[in-house]
């Protein structure tokens with residue numbers, strides 16, 4: 001009987017990849033990720049004013065996939081949407097705060113989660129006053145580490161407007177590779193925009 005079971009198991013092992021581990025996300029609580037200068041933490045109603053300031057700035061949303069926030073109420077709706085989409089297991093969005101002050105200066109996001117294929121897309125935005133100090137690279141390094149080492153994702157993607165040179169530099173510094181050019185993919189702010197598509201594999205990211 002034991003020999004029969006063992007034989008059956010070895011036949012199964014030959015056809016089924018027993019090393020496959022489905023991706024598991026703890027949807028009870030978004031984890032806090034800490035770097036030298038930054039804390040990636042859940043967004044709360046206390047961040048509404050900061051969120052409004054950041055995402056009502058036309059320079060920040062110049063190449064963003066959503067229109068600028070028009071009122072403080074729209075920022076309140078955004079906080080509710082962030083929590084709802086987390087509850088629906090659709091999206092993980094962190095507030096990017098300075099460790100020294102806990103002031104929210106941006107957001108980073110994992111969305112378009114496809115756990116079957118072990119991939120997700122990243123999104124990020126920073127208040128204009130804080131551009132050019134390497135904050136986003138620092139924050140995204142922590143996000144990549146979480147995505148690849150804790151969630152065990154295989155691949156991360158980013159969809160960028162080809163004119164968004166700061167975003168492209170940020171991705172290239174992190175090791176993302178240009179994978180394709182998609183024409184006239186977005187209709188935003190009365191404008192038709194192209195996409196440069198970037199990808200990073202788990203096997204590549206540690207080199208950077």
Ligand SMILES: CC(C)(COP(=O)(O)OP(=O)(O)OC[C@H]1O[C@@H](n2cnc3c(N)ncnc32)[C@H](O)[C@@H]1OP(=O)(O)O)[C@@H](O)C(=O)NCCC(=O)NCCS
Nearest residue numbers: 060124125126131132133134135136137160166167169170
């Ligand atoms: C893209 C963004 C997150 C970069 O954040 P950041 O913290 O300023 O990035 P860094 O300081 O790490 O700089 C990254 C690179 O961009 C360059 N850069 C920064 N600001 C720039 C600007 N306004 N124009 C051109 N390049 C810029 C930096 O010199 C750096 O390049 P380097 O590696 O050659 O030195 C930030 O500019 C932003 O929030 N933009 C608006 C929102 C947005 O477009 N999000 C991305 C959507 S895909």
